[in-house]
Amino acid sequence: MGPVSSFIRSVLSIALLLGCVWCSFNVPLGERTFSEHMDRIGQTPEAKELIEGSQQTVSPMIEEATHRVLGEYVEAPTSLSDEVTHTNSLPETAGPPKAGRLPRAQAVRSE
Numbered sequence: 001m002g003p004v005s006s007f008i009r010s011v012l013s014i015a016l017l018l019g020c021v022w023c024s025f026n027v028p029l030g031e032r033t034f035s036e037h038m039d040r041i042g043q044t045p046e047a048k049e050l051i052e053g054s055q056q057t058v059s060p061m062i063e064e065a066t067h068r069v070l071g072e073y074v075e076a077p078t079s080l081s082d083e084v085t086h087t088n089s090l091p092e093t094a095g096p097p098k099a100g101r102l103p104r105a106q107a108v109r110s111e
Helices: 005-026 034-042 045-070
Strands: none
Touching: 005 034, 034 045
């Protein structure tokens, strides 16, 4: 399958989808169209109860997933003041040596 057949397949899929959407709003099925039937079904007490129950079940899961992904909301400072001390900064000796060979590792003796 080449890129042309993939493109044609995508165009046909989009055309079919648009055709189905158009038909659901314009082709009558009895007295009403498909979308009108769905709208009336969605307004029944049973459907409203189902939607409410689904929201109560799904909302805590979404909040937990959001909390896991984003973590706690912590606002970062937008500017540094003179009073800020950097306790987490690395010591000056951290990092690779400035020049020459790496220092030899000291052997750890276990007693």
